Amino acid sequence: xxxxxxxxxxxxxxxxxxxxxxxxxxxxxxxxxxxxxxxxxxxxxxxxxxxxxxxxxxxxxxxxxxxxxxxxxxxxxxxxxxxxxxxxxxxxxxxxxxxxxxxxxxxxxxxxxxxxxxxxxxxxxxxxxxxxxxxxxxxxxxxxxxxxxxxxxxxxxxxxxxxxxxxxxxxxxxxxxxxxxxxxxxxxxxxxxxxxxxxxxxxxxxxxxxxxxxxxxxxxxxxxxxxxxxxxxxxxxxxxxxxxxxxxxxxxxxxxxxxxxxxxxxxxxxxxxxxxxxxxxxxxxxxxxxxxxxxxxxxxxxxxxxxxxxxxxxxxxxxxxxxxxxxxxxxxxxxxxxxxxxxxxxxxxxxxxxxxxxxxxxxxxxxxxxxxxxxxxxxxxxxxxxxxxxxxxxxxxxxxxxxxxxxxxxxxxxxxxxxxxxxxxxxxxxxxxxxxxxxxxxxxxxxxxxxxxxxxxxxxxxxxxxxxxxxxxxxxxxxxxxxxxxxxxxxxxxxxxxxxxxxxxxxxxxxxxxxxxxxxxxxxxxxxxxxxxxxxxxxxxxxxxxxxxxxxxxxxxxxxxxxxxxxxxxxxxxxxxxxxxxxxxxxxxxxxxxxxxxxxxxxxxxx
Amino acid sequence: xxxxxxxxxxxxxxxxxxxxxxxxxxxxxxxxxxxxxxxxxxxxxxxxxxxxxxxxxxxxxxxxxxxxxxxxxxxxxxxxxxxxxxxxxxxxxxxxxxxxxxxxxxxxxxxxxxxxxxxxxxxxxxxxxxxxxxxxxxxxxxxxxxxxxxxxxxxxxxxxxxxxxxxxxxxxxxxxxxxxxxxxxxxxxxxxxxxxxxxxx
Ligand SMILES: Nc1nc2c(ncn2[C@@H]2O[C@H](COP(=O)(O)OP(=O)(O)O)[C@@H](O)[C@H]2O)c(=O)[nH]1
Ligand SMILES: [Mg+2]
Numbered sequence: 109x110x111x112x113x114x115x116x117x118x119x120x121x122x123x124x125x126x127x128x129x130x131x132x133x134x135x136x137x138x139x140x141x142x143x144x145x146x147x148x149x150x151x152x153x154x155x156x157x158x159x160x161x162x163x164x165x166x167x168x169x170x171x172x173x174x175x176x177x178x179x180x181x182x183x184x185x186x187x188x189x190x191x192x193x194x195x196x197x198x199x200x201x202x203x204x205x206x207x208x209x210x211x212x213x214x215x216x217x218x219x220x221x222x223x224x225x226x227x228x229x230x231x232x233x234x235x236x237x238x239x240x241x242x243x244x245x246x247x248x249x250x251x252x253x254x255x256x257x258x259x260x261x262x263x264x265x266x267x268x269x270x271x272x273x274x275x276x277x278x279x280x281x282x283x284x285x286x287x288x289x290x291x292x293x294x295x296x297x298x299x300x301x302x303x304x305x306x307x308x309x310x311x312x313x314x315x316x317x318x319x320x321x322x323x324x325x326x327x328x329x330x331x332x333x334x335x336x337x338x339x340x341x342x343x344x345x346x347x348x349x350x351x352x353x354x355x356x357x358x359x360x361x362x363x364x365x366x367x368x369x370x371x372x373x374x375x376x377x378x379x380x381x382x383x384x385x386x387x388x389x390x391x392x393x394x395x396x397x398x399x400x401x402x403x404x405x406x407x408x409x410x411x412x413x414x415x416x417x418x419x420x421x422x423x424x425x426x427x428x429x430x431x432x433x434x435x436x437x438x439x440x441x442x443x444x445x446x447x448x449x450x451x452x453x454x455x456x457x458x459x460x461x462x463x464x465x466x467x468x469x470x471x472x473x474x475x476x477x478x479x480x481x482x483x484x485x486x487x488x489x490x491x492x493x494x495x496x497x498x499x500x501x502x503x504x505x506x507x508x509x510x511x512x513x514x515x516x517x518x519x520x521x522x523x524x525x526x527x528x529x530x531x532x533x534x535x536x537x538x539x540x541x542x543x544x545x546x547x548x549x550x551x552x553x554x555x556x557x558x559x560x561x562x563x564x565x566x567x568x569x570x571x572x573x574x575x576x577x578x579x580x581x582x583x584x585x586x587x588x589x590x591x592x593x594x595x596x597x598x599x600x601x602x603x604x605x606x607x608x609x610x611x612x613x614x615x616x617x618x619x620x621x622x623x624x625x626x627x628x629x630x631x632x633x634x635x636x637x638x639x640x641x642x643x644x645x646x647x648x649x650x651x652x653x654x655x656x657x658x659x660x661x662x663x664x665x666x667x668x669x670x671x672x673x674x675x676x677x678x679x680x681x682x683x684x685x686x687x688x689x690x691x692x693x694x695x696x697x698x699x700x701x702x703x704x705x706x707x708x709x710x711x712x713x714x715x
Numbered sequence: 716x717x718x719x720x721x722x723x724x725x726x727x728x729x730x731x732x733x734x735x736x737x738x739x740x741x742x743x744x745x746x747x748x749x750x751x752x753x754x755x756x757x758x759x760x761x762x763x764x765x766x767x768x769x770x771x772x773x774x775x776x777x778x779x780x781x782x783x784x785x786x787x788x789x790x791x792x793x794x795x796x797x798x799x800x801x802x803x804x805x806x807x808x809x810x811x812x813x814x815x816x817x818x819x820x821x822x823x824x825x826x827x828x829x830x831x832x833x834x835x836x837x838x839x840x841x842x843x844x845x846x847x848x849x850x851x852x853x854x855x856x857x858x859x860x861x862x863x864x865x866x867x868x869x870x871x872x873x874x875x876x877x878x879x880x881x882x883x884x885x886x887x888x889x890x891x892x893x894x895x896x897x898x899x900x901x902x903x904x905x906x907x908x909x910x911x912x913x914x915x916x
Contacts, residue, residue: 480793484793484796493779494762496760496761497763503761
């Protein structure tokens with residue numbers, strides 16, 4: 109670790125190649141997406157013509173590099189196809205020409221340099237030529253084509269348009285939500301009014317090309333249309349093709365509580381990225397509907413606007429909006445703050461510095477990976493050095509702040525110790541206490557938690573203390589009830605001695621245990637019965653000769669019927685699972701109630 | 716698009732290369748902040764900027780202090796590609812680090828594809844004369860073979876620290892002026908445009 113070996117290439121010859129490879133695998137993934145769009149346009153003849161033209165325009169040096177690259181693509185037929193689809197996508201003519209210009213410039217420069225190259229290093233050049241060529245073929249790529257943010261699957265979109273604050277959503281999504289949350293919540297008919305398509309496409313391009321976009325320069329309809337475009341461009345619905353039917357099913361459940369429960373389960377089943385995106389979109393839309401008074405968009409209206417974009421029914425969307433607080437209770441639409449640039453002031457707070465450092469390092473990784481697929485320009489190199497410089501500055505600043513921070517921590521530790529001592533004093537019932545009554549419960553409840561976690565003995569003390577004090581303050585009485593509720597879901601009399609408490613809990617558990625084993629026994633019995641039935645049915649099946657019922661019907665109608673039946677079966681299956689779940693839940697509720705009843709009756713006997 | 720104002724001082728980009736522990740960071744920090752750190756902390760990559768007077772002209776220097784080896788060769792190439800001049804450092808107390816300079820030179824030439832790239836061979840830790848393993852002759856022979864200058868430095872005593880940075884910047888500046896001349900001729904640009912037009916026709 110200390111003494112780094114300099115000749116990486118010798119030691120790990122695969123390392124370099126694997127990087128190039130990695131870049132290619134990205135291309136391929138995109139290639140698949142691009143194929144959809146370009147298949148029509150790229151006829152083989154057309155493609156060849158373009159290629160010839162391109163080759164002619166190039167200097168010989170580039171031609172050499174290019175041809176070798178083509179050869180390597182031709183090795184596998186599937187690969188070459190894909191690489192072509194990414195090389196000649198539907199680009200505007202003007203842009204194509206621009207990139208050609210660029211390439212020409214490079215070749216020109218390289219030629220110049222070649223002249224100066226001495227014979228002495230000719231050998232060295234030969235040694236590395238192969239690798240050099242690989243890099244060349246990918247130099248000066250159009251990042252919008254190789255690593256686009258729009259129109260690729262969600263995982264790639266997040267990777268390509270990474271937010272560096274650790275929240276894995278694509279940058280345009282964050283930007284749109286931030287903007288609409290700031291300026292659009294009171295905008296009449298927000299999400300209903302859309303912006304001119306050309307404008308939205310322009311911004312999409314800017315994002316794909318990693319140009320800086322500031323949505324503040326535009327308006328609310330542009331932001332909403334951009335978000336819609338991102339969602340519409342996703343190859344797969346946010347709900348995933350797999351779960352979409354089940355979401356629709358759940359959204360159609362009439363019983364509100366049940367619907368919520370099922371939607372919750374389904375949300376939990378979503379892949380992490382999809383869940384996050386859905387939680388943000390729905391929470392954001394929910395915020396929009398909260399401002400219905402101003403924007404005239406209630407859940408119904410908004411759902412109508414967005415259902416086609418999200419490839420769902422508007423019923424499901426309305427349901428999600430209604431259940432939003434329950435489905436996504438922890439979602440906070442945190443504003444995305446871009447990594448700092450060198451013109452801005454670095455933070456002074458060590459914690460903020462640490463955060464910023466993480467952001468900058470994430471950005472640096474991104475820049476490197478984009479460079480490795482050939483997104484190289486003067487500006488990009490400037491950015492690379494700038495980010496590196498900010499990281500260095502932050503590290504230095506952190507280092508010097510470290511000593512101060514250590515001292516600070518020591519101080520805080522001392523203060524905390526003092527506070528704990530003070531707090532325990534506060535909880536002692538003292539009629540002469542000088543604090544205000546409103547603040548009392550808060551302080552005490554905090555204190556209960558604190559001391560509870562520190563030491564059990566003190567916890568029981570603090571709980572009991574207010575009990576003796578109930579008559580003194582109504583606030584404390586309320587608090588007392590709360591404490592008991594939290595500590596003991598059963599409304600059993602609170603027992604002072606610890607052993608009594610344990611006995612109580614033990615009793616309840618024993619009762620519960622009894623009911624549960626009863627339930628288990630009944631299940632086992634049922635399973636045995638079902639098994640027996642399966643055996644019987646199997647027997648019948650083997651004895652009978654299987655003759656198709658629709659032997660005479662034609663194949664098409666048979667297929668249709670099959671399809672229909674399969675779909676029906678699917679739905680029935682879902683319904684069945686739902687019902688089974690319901691039964692289980694109700695059985696559990698029954699046991700809970702029975703346990704309570706038993707516990708009560710026992711205590712009444714004792715009393 | 717956003718062209719920098721003309722008043723912006725020239726910016727020269729320098730990259731420190733060499734094995735781990737030879738004193739790349741120590742030289743950089745000595746040059747930047749006049750400080751010397753005794754304890755060794757492996758670098759990942761650090762970048763610094765400083766305004767200085769180079770022969771009466773105000774310029775900016777960007778210094779990239781690298782690790783002896785990046786985690787990935789491709790990452791290292793991203794840096795090397797953007798460097799305009801290189802300080803290739805070894806420790807005169809460690810022969811291995813001197814041998815390694817050969818590899819660094821090759822890597823740089825491969826990425827820059829330019830044998831005249833501004834480049835200095837630097838033998839650091841010359842304050843540790845009693846522990847010298849690489850003779851002055853041996854090192855300057857290699858420098859001559861490469862067609863570059865050899866300088867011995869000490870990040871500890873600050874000997875020749877400014878010199879290596881300033882000498883390298885002068886080389887970079889001269890190089891840029893040369894490039895400007897050829898570019899200002901604009902002959903090539905015109906040719907290029909004509910060629911393009913022909914193709915379009
Ligand atoms: N005596 C002496 N020690 C040095 C000199 N330069 C660096 N060092 C020490 O060598 C070690 C490695 O230095 P460092 O700059 O971190 O090496 P790097 O890995 O090339 O960046 C540190 O302990 C430095 O204090 C020097 O010129 N003289
Ligand atoms: Mg270092």
